[in-house]
Amino acid sequence: MSTTPDATPPLQPIIPAFHLRILDDEQSRQLKSATLQVLDEIGVHCPSRKALEIYAEHGARADLGSQTVRIPPDVVLRSLSCAPRFYVMGARSPSHDLNLDGKRMFAATDGCGVETIDFVTRVRRPSCKADIAGMARVADALPSIGFYWPIVSAQDFPSTAPLHELDAAFNNTVKHVQSETIMGAALARYAVEMTRVVESDEQTLRARPPLSLLVCCIAPLGLDRDGMEAALVLAEAGLPVGFMSMSNLGATGPATPAGTLVTGDAEIVAALTLIQMAYPGAPVFHSMMPGLMHPRTGAYLATAWEGTLLYPIGVEMAHQWGVPSLAGIFATDASTPGWQAAGDAASSLMLCALVGAETGSGLGLLESCRLLYPEAILLDSDIYHRIRIEAAGLDTSTAALGLEVLREVGPRGHFLKHRHTRETLHQRLFSNLTNQPAPAGGYRDPIEVARETVQSILENHHPRPLQPVQQRELQRILAAAGREMER
Amino acid sequence: MSGELKPLEPLKTPFRLQYLGTEQLDQLQQATLGILERTGVKFPSEVALKVLAEHGAQVDFTTQVVRFPRDLVLKAMRSVPRYFQVGARDPFYDFHLSDGCTYFTTDGCGVETIDLETRQRRPSCKEDVARMARVVDYLPGIAFYWPMVSSQEHGRTAPLHDLDAGFRNTLKHIQSETIMGRRDASYALEMSAVIAGSAEEMRKRPNFSLLVCTIAPLVQDRDGIEASMVLAEAGIPVGFLSMPTLGTTAPATLAGALALADAEVISATVLTQLVHPGAPVFHSIMQAWADPSSGRYVSYPLDARGRYAVVDMAHHWGMPCLGSCFGTDALEAGTWQSGSEPALDSFMIGLTGVEWVTGLGLTQTYTRLYPESLLLDYDLYQKARYALMCMDINAETLALDTIDAVGAGGHFLAQKHTRTHMRDAMRRAITQQIGPDGKYREPREYAVEQTKWILAHHQPEPLDPAKQTELDHILAAADRELV
Numbered sequence: 001m002s003t004t005p006d007a008t009p010p011l012q013p014i015i016p017a018f019h020l021r022i023l024d025d026e027q028s029r030q031l032k033s034a035t036l037q038v039l040d041e042i043g044v045h046c047p048s049r050k051a052l053e054i055y056a057e058h059g060a061r062a063d064l065g066s067q068t069v070r071i072p073p074d075v076v077l078r079s080l081s082c083a084p085r086f087y088v089m090g091a092r093s094p095s096h097d098l099n100l101d102g103k104r105m106f107a108a109t110d111g112c113g114v115e116t117i118d119f120v121t122r123v124r125r126p127s128c129k130a131d132i133a134g135m136a137r138v139a140d141a142l143p144s145i146g147f148y149w150p151i152v153s154a155q156d157f158p159s160t161a162p163l164h165e166l167d168a169a170f171n172n173t174v175k176h177v178q179s180e181t182i183m184g185a186a187l188a189r190y191a192v193e194m195t196r197v198v199e200s201d202e203q204t205l206r207a208r209p210p211l212s213l214l215v216c217c218i219a220p221l222g223l224d225r226d227g228m229e230a231a232l233v234l235a236e237a238g239l240p241v242g243f244m245s246m247s248n249l250g251a252t253g254p255a256t257p258a259g260t261l262v263t264g265d266a267e268i269v270a271a272l273t274l275i276q277m278a279y280p281g282a283p284v285f286h287s288m289m290p291g292l293m294h295p296r297t298g299a300y301l302a303t304a305w306e307g308t309l310l311y312p313i314g315v316e317m318a319h320q321w322g323v324p325s326l327a328g329i330f331a332t333d334a335s336t337p338g339w340q341a342a343g344d345a346a347s348s349l350m351l352c353a354l355v356g357a358e359t360g361s362g363l364g365l366l367e368s369c370r371l372l373y374p375e376a377i378l379l380d381s382d383i384y385h386r387i388r389i390e391a392a393g394l395d396t397s398t399a400a401l402g403l404e405v406l407r408e409v410g411p412r413g414h415f416l417k418h419r420h421t422r423e424t425l426h427q428r429l430f431s432n433l434t435n436q437p438a439p440a441g442g443y444r445d446p447i448e449v450a451r452e453t454v455q456s457i458l459e460n461h462h463p464r465p466l467q468p469v470q471q472r473e474l475q476r477i478l479a480a481a482g483r484e485m486e487r
Numbered sequence: 488m489s490g491e492l493k494p495l496e497p498l499k500t501p502f503r504l505q506y507l508g509t510e511q512l513d514q515l516q517q518a519t520l521g522i523l524e525r526t527g528v529k530f531p532s533e534v535a536l537k538v539l540a541e542h543g544a545q546v547d548f549t550t551q552v553v554r555f556p557r558d559l560v561l562k563a564m565r566s567v568p569r570y571f572q573v574g575a576r577d578p579f580y581d582f583h584l585s586d587g588c589t590y591f592t593t594d595g596c597g598v599e600t601i602d603l604e605t606r607q608r609r610p611s612c613k614e615d616v617a618r619m620a621r622v623v624d625y626l627p628g629i630a631f632y633w634p635m636v637s638s639q640e641h642g643r644t645a646p647l648h649d650l651d652a653g654f655r656n657t658l659k660h661i662q663s664e665t666i667m668g669r670r671d672a673s674y675a676l677e678m679s680a681v682i683a684g685s686a687e688e689m690r691k692r693p694n695f696s697l698l699v700c701t702i703a704p705l706v707q708d709r710d711g712i713e714a715s716m717v718l719a720e721a722g723i724p725v726g727f728l729s730m731p732t733l734g735t736t737a738p739a740t741l742a743g744a745l746a747l748a749d750a751e752v753i754s755a756t757v758l759t760q761l762v763h764p765g766a767p768v769f770h771s772i773m774q775a776w777a778d779p780s781s782g783r784y785v786s787y788p789l790d791a792r793g794r795y796a797v798v799d800m801a802h803h804w805g806m807p808c809l810g811s812c813f814g815t816d817a818l819e820a821g822t823w824q825s826g827s828e829p830a831l832d833s834f835m836i837g838l839t840g841v842e843w844v845t846g847l848g849l850t851q852t853y854t855r856l857y858p859e860s861l862l863l864d865y866d867l868y869q870k871a872r873y874a875l876m877c878m879d880i881n882a883e884t885l886a887l888d889t890i891d892a893v894g895a896g897g898h899f900l901a902q903k904h905t906r907t908h909m910r911d912a913m914r915r916a917i918t919q920q921i922g923p924d925g926k927y928r929e930p931r932e933y934a935v936e937q938t939k940w941i942l943a944h945h946q947p948e949p950l951d952p953a954k955q956t957e958l959d960h961i962l963a964a965a966d967r968e969l970v
Contacts, residue, residue, distance in 0.1 A: 018504055020838065022878075030880045038890055045895030068895060221895035254899055255908035257878060259886030292913045296921055301913070308874035333918060333927070340918045340930050342826030343867050347834050347874060354504070382789070383827050389790045390835065394741055396511040401518045402743030411529040411552055411705035416735055425739035425779050429790040434816065434824050435778055443816075446824050 005464040008174050011096055012143040012385070013104040017393025020354035022309065023316050031262060032320050036073040038221070038266040039273075043070035045218075048225040050232070051274055058277040071273060079273045082280035083323045089147065089240055089283075089359075090208025092198060093174035093464070097208055098146055100324045100358040106146025107329060107349075107384060109139050109377060110362030111180050113152040116372040119458065124371075127152030129164050131372060134458055135364070136172035138374070141461040144381040144388070147176035149361050152372050159485040160478065163190055166211070167474050170198050174463050178361075180214045180244075183226035188213075188233035190481040195239065197473045198466070206238035213239065214287060214326065217267035219247035228271065235275045235282040242285035242326050243271040248300050250293035257310060260290050265317050272323060285359070286321060288314025289328035300368060301333060312351040319356065327352035327360035330380050333368050337376050337447050341366060345380055350387045378450035382433045389429055492579045492658070496627040498589040498868075500875035504838035506795045512803040518746035519753055520557050522705070527554040528754040529706040532713055535758055542761045555757060563757040563764075567806050570842070571724060571767035573631065574692025576682055577658035577948070581692055582630060584807050584842040591833070591868055593623055593861065594814050594846030595633030595664050600856045601820075603938065608855075611636030613648050615856060618942055619848070620656035622861060625945040628868055631660035633846055636856050643970045644962065647674055650695065651958055654682050658947050661695040662845075664728075667710035672697075672717035674965045679723070681957045682950075690722035698726045698771065698809065701751035703736035712755060719759045719766040726769035726809050727755040732784060734777040741774075741793045748772040749800055756806065769842070770801035771809040775852075786852050787816050787828040794832075798839040810841035813848070813864050820850050820857035821931030829864060833871030859934035866917040866930070873914055 023031070046052055047067045056062040058079065060071040089098040098106045116127045119134060132150045139145040150165035157164040162181040169177040182191045195211040196202075213234045215227035231241040245264030247253035253260030265288065272284050290310050291300040311328040318325035329349040334340035352360055362369070363384065364377035405420040415421045432453070433446035466474070507515070530536055531551050540546040542563075545554040570584040582590060600611045603618075619635045634649035641648040646665035653661040666675050675695065676686075683689035697718050699711035715725040729748035731737030737744035749772065756768050774793050776785045794811060801808030812832035817824035836844050846853065847868060848861035889904040899905045913919075922928040950958075 018506060020502055020504055022502060024501075027878070027880045030885070034885045034887060037887060042891050042894060218896070220890065220893055220897060220899070250905055250909050250912055251900060252898055254886035254889050254902070255905040255912040256884040256886055257912075258880045258884035259890065259904075262885055262887070263890055293909075294915075294919060295909055295913055297925070301919060308870055309876075309878060313878065338823050339821045339826035339863060342823045343830045343863075343870075344918070346827065346830035347870060350831055350834060351874065379823060379827070383830070385789050386791070386827075387831065390792055390795075390831065392792070394507060394511065394745075394792050394796050396507070396514045396742045400740040400742035401514065401746055402738040402740050403518055403521055403746070405738050405743060406522055406704070406747055407526050409704060410526055412702075413704060414735055415704070415738055418738075420743075421734050421739040423739075425734040425777070428733060428739065428776060428779075428788060430776075430778065430785070430788045434787065434828070435783075435785055437781060442818070445822075 006461050008093060008096060008140050008463050009143045011106065011146050012388060013106045013146055014353045014388045014391050015104045016353050016391040018354070019356060020351070021316070022313055022355060028316065028320050031258070031265065031317060034262045035265040035269055036076060038262060039071045039076055039270060040073055041070065042221065043068045044267060044270040045222040046228065048228050051228045054274055054278050069270065071270060076269060076273050079276040080321055082276045083272065083284050084281060085322050085324070087240070087283045088208055089176045089212055090199070090210045091174055091176045092210055094208065096175050098176055098359070102356060102358065105353045105357050106359050107144060107363060108147045108149045108178060108359065108361040109135065109145060109151045110330065110365035110369050111149030111151055113365045113370050113372045114155070115370060116152055117374065119374050126155050127372060128156040129154035129168050132165050132168035133172045135374065135377065136169050137461055137463065138377055138454055138457050140173035140175060140463040141457045142377070142381050144384040145175065145363065147178055148173050149178050149180060151364055153181070160481045162187055163194065163478055163481050166191055166194055167478055170194065170474065171466055171471065172463065176210060176212070178212045178214060182213055182230050185229040185233050186484065188230035190477055192233060192237045192239065193477050194474055197470050197477070209239045211239050212241065214242045214244055215271065217243055217245045217271060219245060219252035219267065220263050221267055223267065223271055228274065231271070231275060232278055235279045240283035240285060241275060242287050243268045244287035244289055244326070246289050246291060248291045248293050251298060253290060261288065261310065261313060261317065264288050264290055269321060272321065285324045285326050286318035287326035288317060308347045308351065311348045312355045315352050315355045315357040324358040327357035329360040330363050331369060332366055335367050335371070337366065337373055337379055341376065342379070342383065345383045346387060349384065350391065353387065353391050374454045375447060375450035378433065378453050379447065382431050492577065493627040495580060495582060495630045496872065497630055498591070498833065498837040498872045498875060499587060500837055501587070501877045502838055502875055503840055505799060506839060507799045512799055515742065515746055515749065515800055516803055519749040520560060522746060522750040523555040523560055523754055524557055525554070526705065527552040528751060530712065531707070532709045534716065535712050538761055539758060553754070555754060560753065560757055563760040564804055566760045566764040567756065568765060568767055569805055570807060572692060573660050573696070573724065574694045575658060575660045576654060576694055578692065580659045587840060589837055589841050590630035590843045591847065592629060592631045592662060592843065592845050593619065593633045593635050594849035594853050595635055597636040597849045597854050597856045598639065599854060600636055603858045610639050611856060612640050613638035613652050616649050616652035617656045619858065619861065620653050621945055621947065622938060622941050624657035624659060624947045625941045626865055628865060628872065629847065631662055632657050633662050633664060635848055637665070644965050646671060647678065647962055647965050650675055650678055651962055654678065654958065655950055655955070656947065662698060663695060664698040666697055666714050669713045669717050670969060672714035674961055676718065676721050677961050678958055681954050686721070693723045696724035696726065698728050699755070701727060701729045701755060703729060703731040703751065704747055705751060707755055712758065715755065715759060716762055719763045724767040724769065725759060726771050727752045728771040728773060730773050730775065732775045732777050734779070735782065737774065744774050745772065745793050745797060745800065748774060753804065768806065769809050770804065770806040772797040773811040784852060785816060786814060795835045795839050798836065798841040807842040810836045810839070810844040812836050812844050813846055814853040815850050816852050818851050820860035821863060825850055830867055833868045834874065837871055837875050858938045859931060862917065862934040862937055863930065870916060
């Protein structure tokens with residue numbers, strides 16, 4: 001291990017030179033109006049007394065008996081008008097802050113997997129905290145990764161796994177961390193305490209929050225009590241919170257894409273409304289990641305032929321409500337890195353980037369976000385860069401046109417010896433995985449190259465650590481949380 | 488099984504992406520005009536040089552380099568039709584190039600085949616061209632056929648045998664990328680007229696078209712250009728394809744390489760329009776990169792931007808475009824690389840509004856045929872086709888009554904709405920095929936099996952025996968004359 005910390009390379013977000021709009025104005029209006037109608041007439045199940053009371057105080061019709069809340073359209077619209085459209089998600093290192101300004105898209109790893117292909121033995125096993133730490137360092141070394149989702153679960157710490165995931169992440173990357181597992185007010189308070197260790201200045205913490213939380217809704221039309229109560233704690237502390245719907249077309253959503261999108265949107269908007277009622281102006285985000293039910297097996301599929309369009313439409317729906325989005329990217333149902341995983345990956349990322357997604361997750365898992373192959377993050381990263389560059393547009397400056405060079409070479413010549421070629425060919429971007437010469441001629445297997453690269457990062461990349469005093473403080477908090485949660 | 492014909496499934500989308508801004512397109516077009524006027528293009532064909540000289544181009548008959556005054560280029564380009572009719576053996580598969588609709592084809596001209604039965608690698612042959620034509624005939628998303636590999640056992644007349652295998656094994660349009668020279672082109676026309684029934688019908692509904700490669704930098708191929716002149720006269724659509732390699736046969740900057748390639752394509756197009764104003768022509772650029780460490784030809788670096796910019800360039804000239812997709816550099820089908828490289832292609836090219844696109848099904852930089860590769864690429868194509876379709880939003884698809892009936896916390900499994908729509912709700916990808924064990928099958932294995940199934944069960948309507956005999960006679964005559 002090196003004694004001095006390694007520099008974390010600058011982030012390389014996707015900055016599209018051109019944009020796409022999938023829904024026209026009328027379609028957007030139809031979807032938004034349907035969501036408002038669902039919220040007003042059907043309502044959302046919310047098994048949190050605290051949340052129901054907030055809803056009731058702000059003009060929603062909350063029924064404490066059935067734990068259902070119906071929200072009139074004007075209440076929704078008034079509440080969401082407080083939500084910020086743009087804000088910053090901070091990082092331990094300020095140069096790695098995520099400026100959600102609507103002009104660039106940052107990608108995160110996938111998260112919350114439950115199994116790992118062991119880095120050394122290559123044997124499949126339950127995930128553990130060390131996996132999160134190791135992959136945080138890999139994520140730290142990759143400019144494609146804008147922020148880190150603890151990629152698997154710290155199952156070796158069952159009662160406080162979400163906090164240990166946070167600990168592993170804060171200690172091993174200087175980038176923003178987004179949790180998808182902190183549930184319940186008590187855990188959330190510990191998470192806020194840990195975040196205050198990382199960033200002790202209250203004003204800075206609110207301006208550049210190093211932690212955010214994503215909470216899953218329960219389709220159809222259900223909010224999770226612990227999730228909502230955790231979100232309220234974080235929102236009070238100024239940490240961004242987002243809500244994700246994973247309604248499954250045909251099972252927990254109607255069997256038509258529009259119906260499933262509306263079901264999911266109503267869940268998310270109900271949650272966003274609650275946060276804005278409680279803490280007007282709190283940073284929030286919207287995340288729509290529906291699946292399609294396989295008609296024969298009932299499985300959740302993220303990659304059916306028609307499924308690709310749903311994620312970018314989710315992004316457009318978020319923007320309709322005036323909040324940033326977390327898009328679904330890179331999901332694959334494949335069990336091993338290969339053709340299927342590669343084919344599944346690219347399309348949703350490109351479409352989400354072109355419709356203006358601010359953030360997206362996640363790279364690096366297989367088997368529908370359950371299995372960590374350490375090299376998968378490198379393979380996904382290669383695809384990410386392909387898309388990033390593709391979306392950046394073309395340079396048609398005089399220098400790039402190179403007409404003088406053409407004139408000098410003329411018909412039937414070649415450009416190999418020309419100074420312009422020497423000066424510019426190396427600026428062209430080639431993959432670090434494909435086209436890698438093999439010692440015996442030909443090219444190496446990209447998956448093998450990816451595996452070696454991960455190994456090399458794990459051996460050699462050690463980002464700036466937390467101060468020893470901060471590390472000790474995190475340990476103290478974890479110990480206290482462990483004692484409380486195991487009681 | 489011939490059965491009922493399945494309608495073509497082109498990619499139709501209401502979404503549009505203009506990759507280059509108008510100012511950038513003007514810059515590129517001005518660059519092309521500058522190259523044509525000052526640097527010039529070599530036309531090593533006496534026939535072509537005479538035509539160009541007669542119409543006011545500055546022709547140096549010694550160096551065979553032609554310089555084109557701007558006015559001449561712009562005037563000639565005015566007669567290029569923006570869209571045209573594409574015929575097929577069966578009128579059911581005719582299509583008209585149009586806005587918002589993109590037709591895909593296979594890759595072509597590969598030289599090696601992985602035998603479907605023995606899995607051994609061997610040189611390609613006419614039987615491969617025939618078999619893959621039958622697979623293409625079966626797949627509604629493939630609108631026309633590029634003979635995927637070369638009929639190498641026929642040597643000099645391989646291109647005519649490729650055409651023959653295509654005509655006999657698919658009812659769809661054929662596009663050749665190998666017919667070269669005036670005589671070969673004349674034989675191809677004879678074959679086409681046999682299929683169409685008459686030269687008149689062939690002109691009205693051309694059942695084949697030709698793509699001619701230029702030679703970068705800034706040279707036309709004599710045989711290619713002369714074949715194109717013969718076909719254009721007969722009303723057969725002709726396209727010109729430039730394949731510059733950044734750093735070797737083109738400048739190492741994308742914009743420069745594209746301007747150079749455009750100059751090659753436009754100079755050939757101008758010639759065609761001078762000879763036959765209004766002849767159907769199309770534009771195509773497929774650039775590649777030289778690996779700086781080895782000089783090898785790479786078609787999928789990380790930065791492959793020009794792949795889609797060229798469509799805007801063609802349209803800026805008012806021409807239809809043949810776009811380029813697939814053709815991975817991976818050595819083998821079904822690998823991570825063969826999936827990751829082309830995964831995005833169909834989406835991006837579909838968004839540009841390109842008229843037609845090659846080419847699914849080859850690996851190792853379009854040289855090697857794994858028969859199953861076509862179905863794997865086809866799956867990526869269909870994913871893009873569905874993703875870019877307009878979504879239905881209406882009372883039925885919003886399903887608010889059903890959502891109301893289920894309410895919060897229920898499920899939709901028992902709903903009539905679910906039963907009505909579930910069958911169409913999920914378009915199953917090749918990755919979601921269930922095996923006997925209830926698990927998803929390995930996509931490549933499934934693709935191999937499906938290819939075999941198509942070959943065993945799908946036989947398009949055979950050609951009339953009299954027409955088959957006629958084709959035999961033409962091929963025999965060509966073999967005698969050209970070999």
